[in-house]
Amino acid sequence: MSVFGDVSGILADLNEPQRRAVLHRDGPLLVLAGPGSGKTRVITRRAAHLVYTGVPARNILAITFTNKAADEMRRRIEALGVGRGMWVHTFHALGVRLLREFGPLARVQPGFTIYDENDSLRVIKQAMELAGVPETVLRPDRAAAEISRAKNRLETPAELAARADRFDEQAAARVYAAYEELLQQRNAVDFDDLLMRVALVLQEHPDIVERLNLRFRYLLIDEYQDTNHAQYLIAHHLSAHHRNICATGDPDQSIYGWRGADLNNILDFEKDYPDAVVVRLEQNYRSTGAILQAASRLIAANRRRKHKDLWTTGPVGEPVRLWRFDEGRAEAERIGATIAEWHARGRPYSDFAIFYRVNALSRGLEEALRARGIPYQIARGVEFYNRKEIKDTLAYLRVIVNPADELALRRILNTPPRGIGPKTIQRLLEVAGRTERPLLEILRRIREFPELQPATGKIESFLNLLDRIKAAAAGSITRAVGAVLELSGLEAALEEEREEGGEDRLANVQELVTAARRYEEEAEEPTLEEFLQRVALVSDQDAVDETAGAVMLMTLHAAKGLEFPVVFLVGLEQGLLPHENALREGLDIEEERRLCFVGLTRAREHLFVSYARERLVRGVRLPRAPSQFLGELGGDAVISEDFCEPWRPPARRWRESAEHPAPDQDGFVPLDDQLSEDERGMRLRRRRRTCESADEEDLNIIDAAREGLSETSPYADWRAGTLVQHEQYGIGQVVWIRPGGGQTRASIRFARYGEKTFILELSPIRKLERS
DNA sequence: TGGAGCGTAATTTTT
DNA sequence: TTACGCTCCA
Numbered sequence A: 001m002s003v004f005g006d007v008s009g010i011l012a013d014l015n016e017p018q019r020r021a022v023l024h025r026d027g028p029l030l031v032l033a034g035p036g037s038g039k040t041r042v043i044t045r046r047a048a049h050l051v052y053t054g055v056p057a058r059n060i061l062a063i064t065f066t067n068k069a070a071d072e073m074r075r076r077i078e079a080l081g082v083g084r085g086m087w088v089h090t091f092h093a094l095g096v097r098l099l100r101e102f103g104p105l106a107r108v109q110p111g112f113t114i115y116d117e118n119d120s121l122r123v124i125k126q127a128m129e130l131a132g133v134p135e136t137v138l139r140p141d142r143a144a145a146e147i148s149r150a151k152n153r154l155e156t157p158a159e160l161a162a163r164a165d166r167f168d169e170q171a172a173a174r175v176y177a178a179y180e181e182l183l184q185q186r187n188a189v190d191f192d193d194l195l196m197r198v199a200l201v202l203q204e205h206p207d208i209v210e211r212l213n214l215r216f217r218y219l220l221i222d223e224y225q226d227t228n229h230a231q232y233l234i235a236h237h238l239s240a241h242h243r244n245i246c247a248t249g250d251p252d253q254s255i256y257g258w259r260g261a262d263l264n265n266i267l268d269f270e271k272d273y274p275d276a277v278v279v280r281l282e283q284n285y286r287s288t289g290a291i292l293q294a295a296s297r298l299i300a301a302n303r304r305r306k307h308k309d310l311w312t313t314g315p316v317g318e319p320v321r322l323w324r325f326d327e328g329r330a331e332a333e334r335i336g337a338t339i340a341e342w343h344a345r346g347r348p349y350s351d352f353a354i355f356y357r358v359n360a361l362s363r364g365l366e367e368a369l370r371a372r373g374i375p376y377q378i379a380r381g382v383e384f385y386n387r388k389e390i391k392d393t394l395a396y397l398r399v400i401v402n403p404a405d406e407l408a409l410r411r412i413l414n415t416p417p418r419g420i421g422p423k424t425i426q427r428l429l430e431v432a433g434r435t436e437r438p439l440l441e442i443l444r445r446i447r448e449f450p451e452l453q454p455a456t457g458k459i460e461s462f463l464n465l466l467d468r469i470k471a472a473a474a475g476s477i478t479r480a481v482g483a484v485l486e487l488s489g490l491e492a493a494l495e496e497e498r499e500e501g502g503e504d505r506l507a508n509v510q511e512l513v514t515a516a517r518r519y520e521e522e523a524e525e526p527t528l529e530e531f532l533q534r535v536a537l538v539s540d541q542d543a544v545d546e547t548a549g550a551v552m553l554m555t556l557h558a559a560k561g562l563e564f565p566v567v568f569l570v571g572l573e574q575g576l577l578p579h580e581n582a583l584r585e586g587l588d589i590e591e592e593r594r595l596c597f598v599g600l601t602r603a604r605e606h607l608f609v610s611y612a613r614e615r616l617v618r619g620v621r622l623p624r625a626p627s628q629f630l631g632e633l634g635g636d637a638v639i640s641e642d643f644c645e646p647w648r649p650p651a652r653r654w655r656e657s658a659e660h661p662a663p664d665q666d667g668f669v670p671l672d673d674q675l676s677e678d679e680r681g682m683r684l685r686r687r688r689r690t691c692e693s694a695d696e697e698d699l700n701i702i703d704a705a706r707e708g709l710s711e712t713s714p715y716a717d718w719r720a721g722t723l724v725q726h727e728q729y730g731i732g733q734v735v736w737i738r739p740g741g742g743q744t745r746a747s748i749r750f751a752r753y754g755e756k757t758f759i760l761e762l763s764p765i766r767k768l769e770r771s
Numbered sequence B: 001t002g003g004a005g006c007g008t009a010a011t012t013t014t015t
Numbered sequence C: 001t002t003a004c005g006c007t008c009c010a
Helices: A016-023 A039-052 A067-079 A091-106 A117-131 A140-152 A157-163 A167-185 A191-204 A206-215 A229-238 A289-299 A328-344 A359-371 A388-401 A406-413 A422-435 A439-444 A450-473 A477-488 A490-499 A505-522 A528-536 A580-584 A589-600 A677-690 A694-707
Strands: A029-033 A060-064 A087-090 A113-115 A188-190 A218-221 A245-249 A277-281 A320-327 A352-356 A376-378 A551-555 A564-569 A603-617 A620-623 A638-642 A723-726 A730-740 A743-750 A754-759 A765-767
Touching (some): A016 A039, A016 A277, A029 A039, A039 A067, A039 A218, A039 A245, A067 A087, A087 A091, A091 A229, A113 A191, A117 A167, A117 A406, A140 A167, A191 A229, A218 A229, A229 A245, A289 A589, A289 A603, A328 A359, A328 A603, A352 A359, A359 A376, A388 A477, A388 A490, A388 A505, A388 A528, A422 A439, A439 A450, A450 A477, A477 A505, A580 A589, A589 A603
Parallel strands (some): A029 A245, A060 A218, A218 A245, A320 A638, A352 A551, A376 A551, A564 A603
Antiparallel strands (some): A723 A730, A723 A765, A730 A743
16 A cells, blocks of 8 residues: 555655654654755655555645645655545645534624635725725725734734724724624625634634544644744644644745745744644755855854755855846846757756745846847736736626626626716615615615615616526536626626637636536535635645746745746845845844845755846936845855946956956955955945945945944935925925835925835935024 | 726735 | 726717
8 A cells, every 4th residue: 555565664755853743653753854855754664654654545634835745745645555535635725615614603694705915905995985985084095904904813803992092093993893794794704704704613622623623633844934923832732732743844935925924833833832843844855055055154153044055965066146236127138148058068958946025026127038038927917817807707706606796797797897986886775774674685686765766677687697597506516607607697707708808818717617627526525615615725826837848037035935946036135135125124134135135045956146237227327235145145155247337437457466366267256245244334334435346335334224323325414303394295394214125215295295115216205404 | 897007005815 | 008097978
């Protein structure tokens, strides 16, 4: 049965710490797994080992963050000849399953809808209207973030209100209350609810905790560093009795703090479980010695971490290359040229990946690649299930499954156009509000309301349409999807669009039919309800296909968990990485460093990091300063190459001196960004007086970004309290001012317009001079 | 009902 | 630069 034949086979190709993690049986276990240290292997082997030694597979629960990770883990465990019956889920999918079990305890009815972020934002806008909070007071996305934060901490609207001391927090609490009301009316939950409600049920029902502890006797949690408070509590409760919790993760790869992930969950694991066994996986099987050294040096600058010594028995390999350019375009073109060259020498395109901090940087790279005919794939946002035509189609099914889902109902009422315009919808909503009945019920009873008379015919044929789809849905899910497309007129509308030379969105909805068919074939007991709930949890992240034969472009966040033979990490500039918002808020610069660390450690053989001295930011050419991180990853594992044009005055070639060694025979020179903190400080002080060479300027900018405003900044003499004049808003007073990556941000309070934040370089603001 | 025109704002986004 | 949301007009 087993592919190994006997238990010892499971352990044969593991190193010592890996083996310890696999063999550990009962009690809490923390596996601190550095990048490329074979973490997934450990988890899957551990699961297999438990089964081999007598634990029924159904008693094991493995939790991941992404569907992709869950699928991968399931696949690998099954390949070991075990795994049938094992629970391998994302936190959210587990949430759905438990919510279905808990039902009313979690305030949900059968058929409940899961609102994704877009849906949720729409409902929040409606809630803001109900709560009387105008968008000028609180932006809907801010409200959404605030509510999400509260939910992650299990705070109710009342609790948020009690804690709120700022005006916008108060407003957010009121929106939160209205939002919850709407969700309840619509029998809907958002992503955060899938965690919060489960956590609350567990907190309030010890009997359920006990039952689940009996069902799941061993818990495996991956990427533990990314858990938020709700997830932490769920994990804690689910292992409260047996305490067989195995958490794997790496504090150095925690990059979702801004989404509520709490690094303390993993840092304090040993406090939560004083008897925890801790295993460190420090041997790296992925990267060359040079890459590892650079990454290790960088991350060593962080304080909030668990120390690990990453090492490899593999070759040191090529040094990491640090490229400097005059302009972002040159950076993109150099990368394009390198890929073309290497590809001509036999490397497949799929060996290459380009990472950036913000999506906006992808454009220049795309252009450069396209110009050379290099195939590339962007691991982002053409999110299948977020496409309008897909959401339209699914909305019909949502209404069938959950008649209370007003959001979906409103979406389809006039999609495709059938003469039920905003006016009619407005009236319908008024009646629904007045009578406090669900919208669908109003439609059904349309004849009772004289003011809705003009729309009666159209509404009734719409209801008739719904009924026919519902009849089809009783057959099969595939048929239900087909019925929606045919009967609603969506298909015809898309067909027409295609014939007129538009996008082939028809192909997308046909893909949905395929997805439905696949689901029906795979699921044990397929239901439309489950199909919709499953679809709601699919993300674009799942679509990342590393083997597509193309160069991969992605953000650093999307890169986590992946690896590539050749990696380019672009835009290592102050304000980009670290991002200006992290600098400005004085927030988590350490998270930015971890992000950089994640990027570096994706590379197997070759790693290029680059920055430009000027870049087009939102159409404006701005000077850029090299990232402070460049100074931290130095050492002999890194060599610098300067692609700046020699005749450009600010970008002179490196001068030859004791401090600036001549280029070696390969044309590389070390950049003195590689100096230690102390050395740099001293050197800066020594050299500031004679600012002569390009790198000095760069260093000065870094320095300025760290210490405050550059002396040469036109805003050097602006302070909090400085009076300024804005072209539009008139006279105002500076509340705070902070530089960052060639941009100076300031918040200014105007008498009439309140406080606003500006990028001074881009705004029509000048200092008010005393006259 | 849809499109043009204008103003505004601008990380990251496992689910 | 670009994307979105809003208003106004045909």
